[in-house]
Amino acid sequence: MGIAKESSTIQMNKQFALAQCPVTHLMEKIGSYWKPIILYHLSTGDKRYSELKRAIPAITEKMLIQHLKQLEADHLLIRESKPVVPPFVTYRLSKAGYGLLPVIQAMADWSFKDMDGAFQ
Amino acid sequence: MGIAKESSTIQMNKQFALAQCPVTHLMEKIGSYWKPIILYHLSTGDKRYSELKRAIPAITEKMLIQHLKQLEADHLLIRESKPVVPPFVTYRLSKAGYGLLPVIQAMADWSFKDMDGAFQ
DNA sequence: ACAAGTACTTACTCCAAAGTATGTATCATG
DNA sequence: CATGATACATACTTTGGAGTAAGTACTTGT
Numbered sequence: 001m002g003i004a005k006e007s008s009t010i011q012m013n014k015q016f017a018l019a020q021c022p023v024t025h026l027m028e029k030i031g032s033y034w035k036p037i038i039l040y041h042l043s044t045g046d047k048r049y050s051e052l053k054r055a056i057p058a059i060t061e062k063m064l065i066q067h068l069k070q071l072e073a074d075h076l077l078i079r080e081s082k083p084v085v086p087p088f089v090t091y092r093l094s095k096a097g098y099g100l101l102p103v104i105q106a107m108a109d110w111s112f113k114d115m116d117g118a119f120q
Numbered sequence: 121m122g123i124a125k126e127s128s129t130i131q132m133n134k135q136f137a138l139a140q141c142p143v144t145h146l147m148e149k150i151g152s153y154w155k156p157i158i159l160y161h162l163s164t165g166d167k168r169y170s171e172l173k174r175a176i177p178a179i180t181e182k183m184l185i186q187h188l189k190q191l192e193a194d195h196l197l198i199r200e201s202k203p204v205v206p207p208f209v210t211y212r213l214s215k216a217g218y219g220l221l222p223v224i225q226a227m228a229d230w231s232f233k234d235m236d237g238a239f240q
Numbered sequence: 241a242c243a244a245g246t247a248c249t250t251a252c253t254c255c256a257a258a259g260t261a262t263g264t265a266t267c268a269t270g
Numbered sequence: 271c272a273t274g275a276t277a278c279a280t281a282c283t284t285t286g287g288a289g290t291a292a293g294t295a296c297t298t299g300t
Contacts, residue, residue: 103227108142
Protein backbone atom coordinates (compact mmCIF):
# COMPACT_ATOMS: atom_id res chain seq x y z
CA MET A 1 0.00 0.00 0.00
CA GLY A 2 1.94 2.96 -1.23
CA ILE A 3 1.23 6.41 0.03
CA ALA A 4 -0.63 8.43 -2.59
CA LYS A 5 1.58 11.41 -3.11
CA GLU A 6 -0.57 14.50 -3.18
CA SER A 7 -3.24 13.61 -5.70
CA SER A 8 -6.26 13.89 -3.42
CA THR A 9 -8.08 16.66 -1.68
CA ILE A 10 -9.27 16.77 1.90
CA GLN A 11 -12.78 15.99 0.72
CA MET A 12 -11.66 12.85 -1.05
CA ASN A 13 -9.74 11.91 2.05
CA LYS A 14 -12.88 12.37 4.08
CA GLN A 15 -14.65 9.84 1.88
CA PHE A 16 -11.78 7.48 2.49
CA ALA A 17 -11.93 8.06 6.23
CA LEU A 18 -15.67 7.42 6.16
CA ALA A 19 -15.17 4.05 4.56
CA GLN A 20 -12.35 3.07 6.89
CA CYS A 21 -13.26 4.40 10.31
CA PRO A 22 -16.57 3.47 11.98
CA VAL A 23 -16.35 6.33 14.43
CA THR A 24 -16.22 8.73 11.50
CA HIS A 25 -19.49 7.27 10.23
CA LEU A 26 -21.20 8.02 13.53
CA MET A 27 -19.66 11.45 13.84
CA GLU A 28 -21.22 12.40 10.52
CA LYS A 29 -24.61 11.81 12.14
CA ILE A 30 -24.30 12.91 15.75
CA GLY A 31 -20.95 14.70 15.64
CA SER A 32 -21.99 18.03 17.01
CA TYR A 33 -22.16 19.53 20.43
CA TRP A 34 -25.91 19.45 20.88
CA LYS A 35 -27.06 16.21 19.26
CA PRO A 36 -25.87 13.77 21.91
CA ILE A 37 -27.32 16.06 24.55
CA ILE A 38 -30.71 16.06 22.84
CA LEU A 39 -30.58 12.30 22.45
CA TYR A 40 -29.73 11.95 26.13
CA HIS A 41 -32.80 13.89 27.12
CA LEU A 42 -34.96 11.78 24.82
CA SER A 43 -33.46 8.60 26.25
CA THR A 44 -35.49 9.08 29.42
CA GLY A 45 -38.72 9.23 27.49
CA ASP A 46 -40.62 11.04 24.78
CA LYS A 47 -40.60 14.80 25.10
CA ARG A 48 -42.49 17.74 23.69
CA TYR A 49 -40.60 20.52 21.99
CA SER A 50 -41.12 22.84 24.94
CA GLU A 51 -40.02 20.17 27.39
CA LEU A 52 -36.75 19.79 25.55
CA LYS A 53 -36.35 23.54 25.55
CA ARG A 54 -36.72 23.66 29.30
CA ALA A 55 -34.53 20.61 29.81
CA ILE A 56 -31.69 22.24 27.84
CA PRO A 57 -31.79 25.92 28.81
CA ALA A 58 -28.44 26.62 27.16
CA ILE A 59 -29.66 25.87 23.67
CA THR A 60 -31.36 28.48 21.52
CA GLU A 61 -34.65 27.72 19.82
CA LYS A 62 -33.01 27.95 16.45
CA MET A 63 -30.37 25.38 17.33
CA LEU A 64 -32.88 23.08 18.96
CA ILE A 65 -35.28 22.96 16.04
CA GLN A 66 -32.40 22.77 13.56
CA HIS A 67 -30.87 19.75 15.25
CA LEU A 68 -34.24 18.11 15.75
CA LYS A 69 -34.87 18.42 12.02
CA GLN A 70 -31.46 16.98 11.20
CA LEU A 71 -31.88 14.10 13.63
CA GLU A 72 -35.28 13.42 12.09
CA ALA A 73 -33.80 13.52 8.59
CA ASP A 74 -31.13 11.05 9.71
CA HIS A 75 -33.89 8.77 11.04
CA LEU A 76 -32.64 8.94 14.62
CA LEU A 77 -35.87 10.30 16.01
CA ILE A 78 -39.51 10.56 15.09
CA ARG A 79 -41.64 13.68 15.21
CA GLU A 80 -45.31 13.31 15.96
CA SER A 81 -47.66 16.26 15.84
CA LYS A 82 -51.28 16.38 16.86
CA PRO A 83 -53.29 18.86 14.79
CA VAL A 84 -54.66 20.70 17.78
CA VAL A 85 -54.25 24.19 19.01
CA PRO A 86 -52.04 25.05 20.77
CA PRO A 87 -49.77 22.65 18.84
CA PHE A 88 -48.79 19.39 20.49
CA VAL A 89 -45.58 17.95 19.07
CA THR A 90 -43.74 14.99 20.53
CA TYR A 91 -40.27 13.72 19.75
CA ARG A 92 -39.16 10.17 20.41
CA LEU A 93 -36.25 7.96 19.48
CA SER A 94 -36.47 5.80 16.38
CA LYS A 95 -35.06 2.28 16.14
CA ALA A 96 -31.67 3.66 15.16
CA GLY A 97 -32.01 6.23 17.91
CA TYR A 98 -32.63 3.53 20.49
CA GLY A 99 -29.60 1.77 19.11
CA LEU A 100 -27.58 4.76 20.21
CA LEU A 101 -28.57 4.36 23.85
CA PRO A 102 -25.47 2.28 24.71
CA VAL A 103 -23.35 5.13 23.36
CA ILE A 104 -25.27 7.75 25.31
CA GLN A 105 -25.25 5.58 28.41
CA ALA A 106 -21.51 4.99 28.14
CA MET A 107 -21.05 8.74 27.83
CA ALA A 108 -23.09 9.40 30.95
CA ASP A 109 -21.27 6.65 32.85
CA TRP A 110 -17.91 8.12 31.99
CA SER A 111 -18.99 11.58 33.06
CA PHE A 112 -20.24 10.43 36.44
CA LYS A 113 -17.01 8.54 37.04
CA ASP A 114 -14.93 11.50 35.89
CA MET A 115 -16.85 13.89 38.14
CA ASP A 116 -16.31 11.48 41.03
CA GLY A 117 -12.58 11.66 40.37
CA ALA A 118 -12.39 8.00 39.43
CA PHE A 119 -9.81 8.73 36.74
CA GLN A 120 -7.38 10.73 38.84
CA MET B 121 -37.54 25.57 41.63
CA GLY B 122 -38.96 28.48 39.70
CA ILE B 123 -37.84 29.25 36.22
CA ALA B 124 -35.49 32.20 36.24
CA LYS B 125 -37.14 34.65 33.92
CA GLU B 126 -34.54 36.12 31.65
CA SER B 127 -31.83 37.10 34.06
CA SER B 128 -29.13 34.82 32.69
CA THR B 129 -27.04 34.61 29.55
CA ILE B 130 -26.35 31.59 27.40
CA GLN B 131 -22.98 31.25 29.10
CA MET B 132 -24.56 31.09 32.53
CA ASN B 133 -27.03 28.57 31.19
CA LYS B 134 -24.15 26.51 29.90
CA GLN B 135 -22.71 26.35 33.41
CA PHE B 136 -26.07 25.15 34.61
CA ALA B 137 -26.31 22.56 31.87
CA LEU B 138 -22.84 21.35 32.73
CA ALA B 139 -23.87 20.68 36.31
CA GLN B 140 -27.11 18.98 35.31
CA CYS B 141 -26.35 16.92 32.23
CA PRO B 142 -23.58 14.32 32.22
CA VAL B 143 -23.46 14.15 28.45
CA THR B 144 -22.74 17.88 28.37
CA HIS B 145 -19.77 17.28 30.64
CA LEU B 146 -18.31 14.77 28.21
CA MET B 147 -19.08 16.88 25.17
CA GLU B 148 -17.00 19.69 26.64
CA LYS B 149 -14.03 17.32 26.46
CA ILE B 150 -14.48 15.24 23.33
CA GLY B 151 -17.29 17.14 21.63
CA SER B 152 -15.64 17.81 18.32
CA TYR B 153 -15.46 16.00 15.05
CA TRP B 154 -11.90 14.79 15.29
CA LYS B 155 -11.38 13.88 18.93
CA PRO B 156 -13.34 10.62 19.03
CA ILE B 157 -11.66 9.61 15.81
CA ILE B 158 -8.22 10.24 17.28
CA LEU B 159 -9.16 8.34 20.43
CA TYR B 160 -10.42 5.46 18.31
CA HIS B 161 -7.07 5.18 16.57
CA LEU B 162 -5.25 5.28 19.91
CA SER B 163 -7.54 2.60 21.30
CA THR B 164 -5.76 0.00 19.21
CA GLY B 165 -2.41 0.90 20.72
CA ASP B 166 0.11 3.69 21.24
CA LYS B 167 0.92 5.65 18.12
CA ARG B 168 3.55 8.10 16.97
CA TYR B 169 2.49 11.46 15.63
CA SER B 170 3.29 10.44 12.09
CA GLU B 171 1.42 7.18 12.48
CA LEU B 172 -1.70 9.06 13.52
CA LYS B 173 -1.22 11.37 10.56
CA ARG B 174 -1.16 8.43 8.17
CA ALA B 175 -4.02 6.69 9.96
CA ILE B 176 -6.24 9.75 9.56
CA PRO B 177 -5.40 11.14 6.12
CA ALA B 178 -8.34 13.55 6.15
CA ILE B 179 -7.00 15.58 9.06
CA THR B 180 -4.57 18.43 8.57
CA GLU B 181 -1.40 18.62 10.63
CA LYS B 182 -2.66 21.73 12.34
CA MET B 183 -5.91 20.09 13.42
CA LEU B 184 -4.14 16.93 14.53
CA ILE B 185 -1.61 18.65 16.74
CA GLN B 186 -4.22 21.07 18.05
CA HIS B 187 -6.54 18.29 19.15
CA LEU B 188 -3.69 16.23 20.54
CA LYS B 189 -2.70 19.20 22.71
CA GLN B 190 -6.26 19.69 23.89
CA LEU B 191 -6.72 16.02 24.66
CA GLU B 192 -3.45 16.11 26.57
CA ALA B 193 -4.55 19.20 28.48
CA ASP B 194 -7.79 17.41 29.36
CA HIS B 195 -5.76 14.45 30.64
CA LEU B 196 -7.27 12.04 28.14
CA LEU B 197 -3.94 11.08 26.63
CA ILE B 198 -0.28 11.17 27.48
CA ARG B 199 2.49 12.51 25.28
CA GLU B 200 5.90 10.94 25.58
CA SER B 201 8.86 12.31 23.69
CA LYS B 202 12.31 10.82 23.48
CA PRO B 203 15.02 13.48 23.16
CA VAL B 204 16.52 12.00 20.05
CA VAL B 205 16.85 13.22 16.54
CA PRO B 206 14.76 12.79 14.49
CA PRO B 207 12.13 13.33 17.18
CA PHE B 208 10.30 10.32 18.56
CA VAL B 209 6.97 11.22 20.11
CA THR B 210 4.39 8.69 21.24
CA TYR B 211 0.80 9.26 22.25
CA ARG B 212 -1.14 6.89 24.42
CA LEU B 213 -4.40 6.91 26.34
CA SER B 214 -4.40 8.00 29.96
CA LYS B 215 -6.52 6.37 32.66
CA ALA B 216 -9.41 8.67 31.79
CA GLY B 217 -8.75 7.99 28.11
CA TYR B 218 -9.00 4.25 28.65
CA GLY B 219 -12.20 4.93 30.54
CA LEU B 220 -13.60 6.28 27.28
CA LEU B 221 -13.09 3.01 25.44
CA PRO B 222 -16.62 1.77 26.17
CA VAL B 223 -17.92 4.96 24.57
CA ILE B 224 -15.70 4.59 21.52
CA GLN B 225 -16.52 0.90 21.28
CA ALA B 226 -20.25 1.59 21.52
CA MET B 227 -19.84 4.16 18.75
CA ALA B 228 -18.06 1.69 16.52
CA ASP B 229 -20.63 -1.02 17.27
CA TRP B 230 -23.48 1.27 16.31
CA SER B 231 -21.76 2.24 13.08
CA PHE B 232 -21.21 -1.34 12.01
CA LYS B 233 -24.81 -2.19 12.76
CA ASP B 234 -26.04 0.91 10.97
CA MET B 235 -23.91 0.14 7.92
CA ASP B 236 -25.30 -3.39 7.93
CA GLY B 237 -28.78 -1.93 7.80
CA ALA B 238 -29.70 -3.32 11.21
CA PHE B 239 -31.73 -0.22 12.03
CA GLN B 240 -33.85 -0.15 8.91
C1' DA C 241 24.91 19.83 -1.40
C1' DC C 242 20.24 18.82 -1.30
C1' DA C 243 16.12 16.30 -0.43
C1' DA C 244 13.50 13.70 2.93
C1' DG C 245 11.67 12.47 7.37
C1' DT C 246 10.50 13.90 12.09
C1' DA C 247 7.26 16.79 15.01
C1' DC C 248 5.77 20.51 15.19
C1' DT C 249 4.69 26.34 14.89
C1' DT C 250 2.82 30.44 13.04
C1' DA C 251 0.34 33.62 10.09
C1' DC C 252 -3.39 34.40 7.19
C1' DT C 253 -7.82 33.43 5.36
C1' DC C 254 -12.49 31.71 5.03
C1' DC C 255 -16.87 29.72 5.58
C1' DA C 256 -20.30 27.48 8.02
C1' DA C 257 -22.06 26.96 12.52
C1' DA C 258 -23.99 29.39 16.06
C1' DG C 259 -26.07 33.49 18.28
C1' DT C 260 -29.47 37.59 18.17
C1' DA C 261 -33.65 39.22 17.24
C1' DT C 262 -37.56 39.24 15.36
C1' DG C 263 -42.26 37.38 13.21
C1' DT C 264 -46.38 33.95 12.76
C1' DA C 265 -50.87 31.48 13.80
C1' DT C 266 -54.11 30.05 17.10
C1' DC C 267 -56.51 29.75 21.32
C1' DA C 268 -57.18 30.33 26.49
C1' DT C 269 -56.97 33.32 30.22
C1' DG C 270 -57.07 37.47 32.99
C1' DC D 271 -57.78 43.52 24.53
C1' DA D 272 -53.54 42.21 25.39
C1' DT D 273 -50.54 38.83 27.22
C1' DG D 274 -48.80 34.13 27.33
C1' DA D 275 -48.10 29.55 25.66
C1' DT D 276 -47.35 26.57 21.75
C1' DA D 277 -44.03 25.22 17.84
C1' DC D 278 -41.80 26.88 14.93
C1' DA D 279 -39.57 30.30 10.66
C1' DT D 280 -36.51 33.74 8.88
C1' DA D 281 -33.21 37.51 8.35
C1' DC D 282 -29.01 39.23 9.90
C1' DT D 283 -24.60 39.24 12.21
C1' DT D 284 -20.74 37.25 14.50
C1' DT D 285 -17.41 33.95 15.95
C1' DG D 286 -14.38 30.52 15.95
C1' DG D 287 -13.29 26.16 13.89
C1' DA D 288 -10.98 24.67 10.06
C1' DG D 289 -8.16 25.00 5.76
C1' DT D 290 -3.85 26.76 3.26
C1' DA D 291 0.68 27.59 3.19
C1' DA D 292 4.90 28.36 4.79
C1' DG D 293 8.78 27.95 8.11
C1' DT D 294 11.92 25.48 11.84
C1' DA D 295 15.68 22.36 13.65
C1' DC D 296 18.26 18.43 13.26
C1' DT D 297 20.06 14.31 11.10
C1' DT D 298 20.35 10.55 7.68
C1' DG D 299 20.64 9.06 3.05
C1' DT D 300 22.29 9.70 -1.95
